[in-house]
Amino acid sequence: GSLNTVYQPISVSNPTDHPQMMGAEIAVHQGLSPNGDGINDFLLIDGITQYPDNKLQIMNRSGQLVYEAKGYDNSTKVFDGHSNKNGALQLPGTYFYSLDVTANGVTQHKTGFIVLKY
Template identity: 70%
Template sequence: VLTTVSGADYKDYTSTVNNSVSSVMITPTAADPTATITVNNVAVVSGTASDPITLNVGGNTITTSITDGVTTNTYSIVITRQAPAVLASLYDDKQTAPVTVNEVVVHQNVSPNGDGKSDYLQIDGISAYPDNTLQIMSRSGTLVYEVKGYDNTSKVFDGHSNTNGKLQQAGTYFYSLEYKDGNDTKHKTGFLVLKY
């Protein structure tokens, strides 16, 4: 959610995201079809998404400029990525080691080349949350994989679409993971890189 704030630019916004959001894309649309648009000084076609912009913990400024050759308007968004949650630990004096609370971590590299390393999308801690739904989209927003109950064993993304069975091209894809934690529904979004 963007909040308009006062600032030096044509329009200034702020937003805050969870630590699980590691990147965003900006989709600027110009009213003038001849206008030139840049996002962080990289040209973007009106109505299409920018390349993923990595978010560091803390404040991240994203600048979008639109010019018609005479007038240039600059839009700035300061996105604050929250710090990671502190990992809680439970200790039982009958055990010799602390038991950590399950944390869901989505690995960003998928390399299904048969070498036994990152051959499928690994999601740490997902077995503790069997009531989950994973969606993976291409950069254009096309759904290439969707499954309920992702489990790192029988239900895995290994580069093949489960909507058409085709092996997907190498590149950047985006995921949306929703899972039930007790009565709470939690969400994680981000990107992954598929390479062979």
């Protein structure tokens, strides 16, 4: 008899027990200096415009929420050192963020710190 070998391409995607985001990588810049020089005047988050379903929270060292936004977009919704809770310009120092980004029903949670300087 004769033997025929058939090669069938298969693709392996992300395993279902470890959902991951598809598309742009999210990177939160760690510093901002809102002094009007056009450089780092607001908190820049690379890739955030690919995920309009997002929620950003920024807390001071005491854990008090000083900024919160849904749909952070690096243009109309940005953290520029002012609290959107009371409008006050925040003191320089270290702040902590919590970022939830949702795509295709999967939410990715990122936390970290940023440094505010003038």
